[in-house]
Amino acid sequence: xxxxxxxxxxxxxxGLSFSxxxxxxxxxxxxxxxxYGILGxxxxxxxxxxxxxxxxKRQSIDxxxxxxxxVEKAIAQAASAIERLAVEAKEPAxxxxxxxxxxxxxxxxELRVAIIGGKAVGKTKLVQALNQLSFGQxxxxxxxxxxxxxxxxxxxxxxxxxxxxxxxxxxxxxxNGDLTETEFQTLQQLIAVNRQRTLLVFNKQxxxxxxxxxxxxxxxxxxxxxxxxxEDTVAIAASPSEIKVRQHAVDGAIQEWRxxxxxxxxxxxxxxxxxxxxxxxxxxxxxxxxxxxxxxxEAKTLLNGVRRDRAIAIIEQYQWIAAAAAFxxxxxxxxxxxxxxxxxxxxxxxxxxYQQKFSLQQAQTVAGTMGxxxxxxxxxxxxxxxxxxxxxxxxxxxxxxxxxxxxxxAYLTHLAGLSLVEYFQxxxxxxxxxxxxxxxxxxxxxxxxxxxxxxxxxxxxxxxGVERLLQKPPQPQLAES
Numbered sequence: 001x002x003x004x005x006x007x008x009x010x011x012x013x014x015g016l017s018f019s020x021x022x023x024x025x026x027x028x029x030x031x032x033x034x035x036y037g038i039l040g041x042x043x044x045x046x047x048x049x050x051x052x053x054x055x056x057k058r059q060s061i062d063x064x065x066x067x068x069x070x071v072e073k074a075i076a077q078a079a080s081a082i083e084r085l086a087v088e089a090k091e092p093a094x095x096x097x098x099x100x101x102x103x104x105x106x107x108x109x110e111l112r113v114a115i116i117g118g119k120a121v122g123k124t125k126l127v128q129a130l131n132q133l134s135f136g137q138x139x140x141x142x143x144x145x146x147x148x149x150x151x152x153x154x155x156x157x158x159x160x161x162x163x164x165x166x167x168x169x170x171x172x173x174x175x176n177g178d179l180t181e182t183e184f185q186t187l188q189q190l191i192a193v194n195r196q197r198t199l200l201v202f203n204k205q206x207x208x209x210x211x212x213x214x215x216x217x218x219x220x221x222x223x224x225x226x227x228x229x230x231e232d233t234v235a236i237a238a239s240p241s242e243i244k245v246r247q248h249a250v251d252g253a254i255q256e257w258r259x260x261x262x263x264x265x266x267x268x269x270x271x272x273x274x275x276x277x278x279x280x281x282x283x284x285x286x287x288x289x290x291x292x293x294x295x296x297x298e299a300k301t302l303l304n305g306v307r308r309d310r311a312i313a314i315i316e317q318y319q320w321i322a323a324a325a326a327f328x329x330x331x332x333x334x335x336x337x338x339x340x341x342x343x344x345x346x347x348x349x350x351x352x353x354y355q356q357k358f359s360l361q362q363a364q365t366v367a368g369t370m371g372x373x374x375x376x377x378x379x380x381x382x383x384x385x386x387x388x389x390x391x392x393x394x395x396x397x398x399x400x401x402x403x404x405x406x407x408x409x410a411y412l413t414h415l416a417g418l419s420l421v422e423y424f425q426x427x428x429x430x431x432x433x434x435x436x437x438x439x440x441x442x443x444x445x446x447x448x449x450x451x452x453x454x455x456x457x458x459x460x461x462x463x464x465g466v467e468r469l470l471q472k473p474p475q476p477q478l479a480e481s
């Protein structure tokens with residue numbers, strides 16, 4: 001198959017750069033070789049670049065086998081998350097029912113197979129053809145909604161398709177030609193990220209001439225070599241095109257009719273039978289583990305929602321305390337954190353909500369670390385400028401000398417509290433001040449700051465802060481004359 005160079009300028013540039021390196025390194029040799037030597041150097045550079053381009057980058061895939069013990073551990077973690085939710089919130093009856101069902105999965109015998117792919121690739125015909133085969137009670141097949149659609153309603157169907165695929169033990173990803181980049185990315189997500197057992201099925205091969213079939217199949221196997229074994233990429237024709245049959249009678253009469261050939265899916269059916277025999281238990285365990293992890297994540301999301309509501313109330317309390325302190329004793333912007341914005345008691349109370357227990361000394365260390373990060377990231381100065389800009393729009397409130405410091409202290413406390421909430425939510429186990437991931441904490445701070453920089457939010461926050469500091473009720477708006 002010919003290789004098409006779609007970036008000639010890039011190829012030429014790389015080749016020229018490589019040739020210059022050759023000229024510097026082998027100066028005397030190149031002089032003797034003359035113009036042919038230069039052309040050869042360029043050719044060598046281009047060849048090496050092409051070689052690097054054709055060398056596939058290997059994916060980091062976890063191929064460690066799933067054992068019953070790892071599945072039981074995942075179920076136990078999900079159960080623990082559900083129990084914690086029951087203690088801190090309402091009784092999670094639906095999640096408990098899902099947990100009971102998970103334990104029954106160990107006794108399941110049949111494999112659930114999801115047929116997934118884009119529009120018009122032959123999913124329905126493939127399901128019909130597979131259902132005609134005798135797999136006993138070992139395999140059940142489910143067609144999912146089409147992927148890679150563009151309308152809003154179909155995007156929901158696409159999400160449903162991926163959910164159904166992740167709930168299956170085995171996925172048949174159907175395509176009718178070479179992979180598009182979107183198809184390849186979806187396969188990467190299923191195999192490398194979700195650890196989903198997958199077969200790539202090249203359907204409608206009868207619509208290609210024999211030489212093209214071999215080329216397409218080889219291209220698919222090469223493209224997927226870092227993700228799938230060669231035998232897991234198969235070519236079929238689930239519903240071959242009708243063929244014309246002509247019969248010549250003895251008397252010279254000719255009869256013609258069209259026949260529908262039988263599905264050509266032997267390679268796929270053989271592979272399915274092998275997997276059902278050799279990998280059944282492993283696939284069921286892997287699916288059960290994925291479901292347990294998803295159940296744990298759902299319980300944790302619900303729990304985080306409950307905890308966040310409690311945390312926001314505490315943050316609001318401390319942000320106005322910080323505002324009052326800074327308003328009463330105005331200080332330079334960079335001293336706000338040390339005097340008012342973050343205090344150890346806030347760290348302690350937020351940690352208690354998220355089962356992250358700190359001693360007073362540890363809480364002080366965390367508060368100091370947060371303050372240092374906010375100064376280094378420039379958030380203190382940026383926050384003060386943002387608050388000042390909003391306050392300048394109202395000359396009456398701006399003349400209050402400590403208003404900027406007071407509202408800035410409240411705003412910084414708000415950011416610090418939300419950042420700690422985000423950070424604690426991501427923790428699986430209790431931490432102490434010495435185990436803080438400063439890089440992650442810094443990223444969280446920047447993310448929270450960006451999320452709370454919207455003009456409408458700042459205007460509302462500053463207005464609320466000024467009203468609290470000056471103890472003035474909201475002024476009614478004047479009617480237009």
